[in-house]
Amino acid sequence: MKKLTMKEIAKLANVSQSTVSRVINGKEGVNEKLAKRVLDVINEVGFVPNKAAQTLKQNQSYIIGVCVTETYNPYFVELIDTLESVARNYGYNILLHNSKRNPILEWESMENFVSRQVDGIIFVPTSDYNFEKIRKLPIPVVIVTQNHDEFDSVGLDHYKAGQMVAEKFLFANHTTFGMIGNKPDEKFFGFRDTLAENSFTFEMDNYISIQETSSNSFMIRKDIETYLECITDLPFSSVFTTNDLMAMEFVKAIEERGIKVPEDISVIGFDDTILSKMMGISSIHQPIEEMVKTTMKILLDRIENKVSSSKIQIKLEPTLIERKSSRLK
Amino acid sequence: MKKLTMKEIAKLANVSQSTVSRVINGKEGVNEKLAKRVLDVINEVGFVPNKAAQTLKQNQSYIIGVCVTETYNPYFVELIDTLESVARNYGYNILLHNSKRNPILEWESMENFVSRQVDGIIFVPTSDYNFEKIRKLPIPVVIVTQNHDEFDSVGLDHYKAGQMVAEKFLFANHTTFGMIGNKPDEKFFGFRDTLAENSFTFEMDNYISIQETSSNSFMIRKDIETYLECITDLPFSSVFTTNDLMAMEFVKAIEERGIKVPEDISVIGFDDTILSKMMGISSIHQPIEEMVKTTMKILLDRIENKVSSSKIQIKLEPTLIERKSSRLK
């Protein structure tokens, strides 16, 4: 079966091409009989209009470029899935790229988005490396899962999440605290500050640093093992991790060493993904659906209005989901 | 920053638009000085050509439509990720859809692919519901992870996988066998036939049926609970599951009932995903990279040659990855 064009539909239906166009786009003022004849032909031969031509003509592609940093973390998979569904409801397609935390790939993705004439971009930055260039893009951009002043962004109140975890640990009578992450960030500050307000000092020796490049389970595990090999006893009885992957690998690593969760140590992860669910690890939940819907709404506003008003930052509320990995000490 | 066109680049570089086009596409026979002038302008203003226009003109989009049935199973996530990488290396983009095992959504995706002028389609069928229509599509199509006579397809030798698992269980002295899946399929037949060859009959009562619509952990778990509630003792000491999600939910369900893996029962899953890795469940490994590369090669061949030769079916070799969930009885 060959690809059909409106011209051929027009010939088959014995009308002009513009009439076919009008029928397809539901413009009013078309004779009912003619319209029916056209629709019959379309259904019979299974015609669908050429979106490349529409894009060219209308200067609008109905594509949204999405760039994430990884897919090892199921959290991002759910994010992508939700983005696709929500976009579909608005008549948009998703063009997906994975920067793999590589700024070069990230910029390539952005250029490809421009080239493909996407109407807007939603992305999870890998760093601020490309920010200057991205800000100059002739397309609206919204950052998701993180907040940045120079962009429209929809994230989580990470500081508050850190506070919540600290409060939980304090309430459970813990007096020693650890953290696992790539580097100190908002959730760390929330965690540390709350401890400080309660007269506890967070010892930086208790910060287990995971390399930025360690995205999959295996590499995270390696970084954790490196830490564990350097110590004799775990110097903390509670630990907060930057994501569920880290929580999971930590739990597996210490259990192999005979340390029990939650008897010996309480663990709280982040993202509330299938990983923490299946391992029974407490975790900070992010409202993905709300996040995606908000992001999409902001982006569509920008696409339609094209007015430049000041950038908007939205921080959603975290929730702590308690499972069996944390308890009173 | 506004979107630029070749015309404007041409003006800036003081050449004709066709010269800009020639430079961009690396056509030979352009004066070096001119070419440099053009490239300088392009780099300076960051011009990227409009792919919608190229697609229209060249009747080729360099997009491949990909439709999967779900993303709950991390196996498909890895598949998508690999597809994106491999496609990118060939200069192609991926247009991703998730049919969610819904034939209506599946067909919508196909129509969208046609509309978007994709050069080829790679998909995981949700059923044979749309096969007739899909076969008539004016675009080459390859099925992945499953084999079907009427299409080019790249899958796994599921029958052999079933055989391998049966052999493993037999070798470990098991005499009672269970299976968990949506419905009897090739891997079931391989499993059952091999048992039969060794004088064991597979009891259909031991087939735990998961509804086709139960794709996420929660729903799978519910189907398993329903089964477990109907029996007093587990009538088998070894069980083979259609995917790792099912294996994982089964293990969690029976452990809550005090049944121990592998002491009381051996479990072997399918797909060798992060789920079986983290739970220590033995599983059948699928060579995703090889599968994706093969699929892409076949598709690109079809795109380029446009010759119709007979359809090709490829079945890759399964491998059994042994972990702690299976052992000698």
Add this chain to the structure above:
DNA sequence: CTGTTAGCGCCTTCAA
């Protein structure tokens, strides 16, 4: 209410 026409940005003959 319907058809004719111009043009979106690009590539590709064709002519110079």
Add this chain to the structure above:
DNA sequence: TTGAAGGCGCTAACAG
């Protein structure tokens, strides 16, 4: 070696 011109499929004035 370079430029001018036509046309890919579609939409949207404009004319009838």
